[in-house]
Amino acid sequence: MTERPTDRPGTPDPAPHDHLVRCRVTGADADALRDFVATSGADTGCRPVARRTPSGLETFVVLTRGSLAVARATRAGRGVVVEELEDLTVTGPARQAEVAPGRFTARGDVPRGLGRKEG
Amino acid sequence: MYLDATGIGSALAALAAAYPTTSELVTTPHPTHEGRTVTLLRVGGRGPHDADGVLLLGGVHAREWVPPDALVSFAADLLEAYATGTGLAYGGASYGAAQVRRVVRTLNLFVLACVNPDGRAHSQTVDPQWRKNRRPAPAGATDPACVGVDLNRNFDFLWDHLARFAPDSGVSASADPCHPTLYRGPSPASEPETRDVVWVLDTFPRIRWHVDVHSAVPVVLHSWGSDENQSTDPGESFLDPGLDAVRGRVGDGIGEYLPAQDAAVVVDLAGRIDAGVTAAHGAVYGVEQAMTLYPTSGASDDYAFSRHRAVVGTTKVLAWTVECGTSFQPPWSVAEQVVREVSSGLLALALAAHEVTDGLAATLRTPSVAFTHVAEATTTARAVVVECSGDLDVHLEVTALSGPFGLPLGPTTTVPAPGRGATAEGRVWLTWDAGPAGTTASGSVTVRCVETDESWTVPVTADAVPRPTTALALVLDRSGSMAWDAGDGRSRVEVLREAVSVAVELLRPDDGVGVVRFHHDADTVVPVQQAGPETFGPGRSAALAAVAAHVPDPAGATSIGDGVTTAATQLAAAAGYDGTAMVVLTDGRQNAPAWVADVAGSIDGRVFAVGLGAPEAVDPATLTALVDGTGGWVAVSGVLSVDERFVLAQYLLQVLAGATNDQVVIT
Numbered sequence: 001m002t003e004r005p006t007d008r009p010g011t012p013d014p015a016p017h018d019h020l021v022r023c024r025v026t027g028a029d030a031d032a033l034r035d036f037v038a039t040s041g042a043d044t045g046c047r048p049v050a051r052r053t054p055s056g057l058e059t060f061v062v063l064t065r066g067s068l069a070v071a072r073a074t075r076a077g078r079g080v081v082v083e084e085l086e087d088l089t090v091t092g093p094a095r096q097a098e099v100a101p102g103r104f105t106a107r108g109d110v111p112r113g114l115g116r117k118e119g
Numbered sequence: 120m121y122l123d124a125t126g127i128g129s130a131l132a133a134l135a136a137a138y139p140t141t142s143e144l145v146t147t148p149h150p151t152h153e154g155r156t157v158t159l160l161r162v163g164g165r166g167p168h169d170a171d172g173v174l175l176l177g178g179v180h181a182r183e184w185v186p187p188d189a190l191v192s193f194a195a196d197l198l199e200a201y202a203t204g205t206g207l208a209y210g211g212a213s214y215g216a217a218q219v220r221r222v223v224r225t226l227n228l229f230v231l232a233c234v235n236p237d238g239r240a241h242s243q244t245v246d247p248q249w250r251k252n253r254r255p256a257p258a259g260a261t262d263p264a265c266v267g268v269d270l271n272r273n274f275d276f277l278w279d280h281l282a283r284f285a286p287d288s289g290v291s292a293s294a295d296p297c298h299p300t301l302y303r304g305p306s307p308a309s310e311p312e313t314r315d316v317v318w319v320l321d322t323f324p325r326i327r328w329h330v331d332v333h334s335a336v337p338v339v340l341h342s343w344g345s346d347e348n349q350s351t352d353p354g355e356s357f358l359d360p361g362l363d364a365v366r367g368r369v370g371d372g373i374g375e376y377l378p379a380q381d382a383a384v385v386v387d388l389a390g391r392i393d394a395g396v397t398a399a400h401g402a403v404y405g406v407e408q409a410m411t412l413y414p415t416s417g418a419s420d421d422y423a424f425s426r427h428r429a430v431v432g433t434t435k436v437l438a439w440t441v442e443c444g445t446s447f448q449p450p451w452s453v454a455e456q457v458v459r460e461v462s463s464g465l466l467a468l469a470l471a472a473h474e475v476t477d478g479l480a481a482t483l484r485t486p487s488v489a490f491t492h493v494a495e496a497t498t499t500a501r502a503v504v505v506e507c508s509g510d511l512d513v514h515l516e517v518t519a520l521s522g523p524f525g526l527p528l529g530p531t532t533t534v535p536a537p538g539r540g541a542t543a544e545g546r547v548w549l550t551w552d553a554g555p556a557g558t559t560a561s562g563s564v565t566v567r568c569v570e571t572d573e574s575w576t577v578p579v580t581a582d583a584v585p586r587p588t589t590a591l592a593l594v595l596d597r598s599g600s601m602a603w604d605a606g607d608g609r610s611r612v613e614v615l616r617e618a619v620s621v622a623v624e625l626l627r628p629d630d631g632v633g634v635v636r637f638h639h640d641a642d643t644v645v646p647v648q649q650a651g652p653e654t655f656g657p658g659r660s661a662a663l664a665a666v667a668a669h670v671p672d673p674a675g676a677t678s679i680g681d682g683v684t685t686a687a688t689q690l691a692a693a694a695g696y697d698g699t700a701m702v703v704l705t706d707g708r709q710n711a712p713a714w715v716a717d718v719a720g721s722i723d724g725r726v727f728a729v730g731l732g733a734p735e736a737v738d739p740a741t742l743t744a745l746v747d748g749t750g751g752w753v754a755v756s757g758v759l760s761v762d763e764r765f766v767l768a769q770y771l772l773q774v775l776a777g778a779t780n781d782q783v784v785i786t
Contacts, residue, residue, distance in 0.1 A: 020248055022446070022447075030369070030411060030412055033412055034289070034412055034413070037412065037413075038289065043299075043300055044291065044412070044413075045333075045335070045336070045442075046180055046183070046271060046333040046334075046440065046442060047291065047333075047340065047344060047409055047415050047418070047440065047442070048289075048291045048411075048412040048413040048415070049336065049338060049340060049407060049409060049410075049411045049412060049442075050407070050411045050412050051336060051338045051405045051407050051411075052405060052407070057411075059336075059412060060335070060336055062248070085445070085446075086446055088247065088248055088447070088448075091247075091446075091448065092246075092247025092248060092448065093247065095121070095184070095247060095448040095449075095450070096243055096244065096247060098120055098121055098450065098451045099120065099121045099122075099123050099243045099244075100120035100121065100122065100123065100126065101123050101125070101126070102123065102125050102126055102129070103120075103122060103123075103126035103129065103130065104122075104126055104129035104130040104132075104133045105125070105126075105129045109133060110133045110134065110136075110137040110195075111130040111133060111134060111191060111192070111195045112195055112196075112199060113191075113192035113193060113194070113195035113196030113197075113199065113462065114192045114196070114209075114455055114458050114459050114462070115192070115193075115196040115200070115207040115208060115209050115459065115462055116207065116208040116209075117196075117199060117200050117203060117205040117206070117207065118205055118206055118207075118208050118213075119205055119206035119213075119215055119216055
């Protein structure tokens, strides 16, 4: 689950199977979601929770795209709708470039929050 | 740009340095495996143990980058807005300067912005999807996944998931040190980061609310995460090892105990968080119980809430997990929006915490205070009245006072907690020393409720009038009911004696005083005569002696009308006074003629009444009839409180100053 990207150089596959992807899983009820999570062995994030939607329940999972393809083909996978939201293997390194190292170490450099101060 | 682990600590330290009167940097005692220190910032204008606290955690899971930045931003916002006297706005959510002040003055926010700095550093520089801390791998293990513990499975709440949950519960935890995300650790609270959180809860026992900010779903989760909730059987709980074999199963009719009142509060406050989030940019997180698909063991929210049941005397900490945003690491431009909505949700929680949890409310009942027609050369009192409700003691403090008015009981008044749904009146007493007739005064008093941070500035006016001499007839009930309870175990006649002693103290030497008593009949005990000097004055002494000897007649019925008629006759015969007044002290429970209605001709604006007994024991209709249909009567019960003594004195001074029963002011 935590392996680094290992795409082989020159591989044209636009959807590498070992990439981690974050998915929304929507089902009619909690049992459908449990079936999918149990079958796929997906990482359910902080907590294995679902939230209500107008059409049922949804949960969010992380798994490799290869595992996702396998899970979708199972009976449990056919009982839910799985929507890929984000290729974490792609976005992770990009986000690392958005980290500012060592801020606020200079004397007098005080952070300001993102709220508007008004009134 | 996202902050790194070092930047978070530096940011919190910079805030503490910039705002030393409203924040404090606290170093936690357990360095991480890689030697980092977890920094705690306390935000609050009072001392660390002088206000109820909210514990805010972020960064427990390393890959969830937004929560630590959100907590730093939130703390910075509060501190700057408070310092500059502004409000705060997040998108469409707007909070006024008074609301910011209320949070900073009435709460302590304990901000542990990045619980897992080692993990964050690893996630931001090596493996973006790293979740755990960086506990070294077991000896001989080479798989990188064997490093680390999931801190949110490491708390001492049903930690041993293999033993404490049903085998088929699907509980979300792992005993495998090489599980990439869910390893629970070798023992409960084995990790320094976990122990730091426990240390904060132990060290600051006034923490009553806890939010662990994670990402991403989004959703607001409330207790419990270990099983479905039930509110009927306190014994069916995490404390019962007999349930270990079945714990955590969905739909089996066995659940974790959550008292109905707590359930209502955690759901209500979760809704406040959600509403605050939505108000910012329209995102709808929704509210769910933390156990929906599978149970969880060892989580921070369940641990915090379980403490009060596990250890007697430990503070109850209501807890939530907020799963913010829709991505662990959104682009920073998107993360900024999540930071704002989280800040708005947390501010909404802070503003509602006391109100929802304790039913706390304070409402001013006296928009102005008037010392009207005070007799010259008299010191009298009036009160600013604040109606309080809820489970907390309320403190009213005078923050400003102008004009020649005094504070006889000092600047602070404590109102004992009346309880949820009940109310109590808090009185901040002011005195005025009236000068010669014609003197006037004006000013104002500002009263602040410490617990709600509401302030009211109340105008105060006063005027002095000539003091007439008054012939006062004290009309005392001695029917059988006067032996009954006055509300606190004392008899009503004992309260009567105390009330009369207040009246006698207030007489001027040239006032007159007489005593009439009644049961089913009435007789004069002391004819009206001059009160005389303050000590040993003959009229005064005779009245006190009569009252000391006043005892109920167990067989006596109650004819208030007879008492009024006899007193009226006495007062008609009193000569040499500017005016007369009659004060009837009774519980109002008349049961024999003459009735009050029978003597209406003897009742005018100078007949007054003091009701004796608990509110439910006196007869307000009779007392109102006694005072000519006005509201000009007072009630006292049990041992006279300071408030009751002041109210009584205030009332009687107006009687002696010539006020009519429709003019008297009763606070």
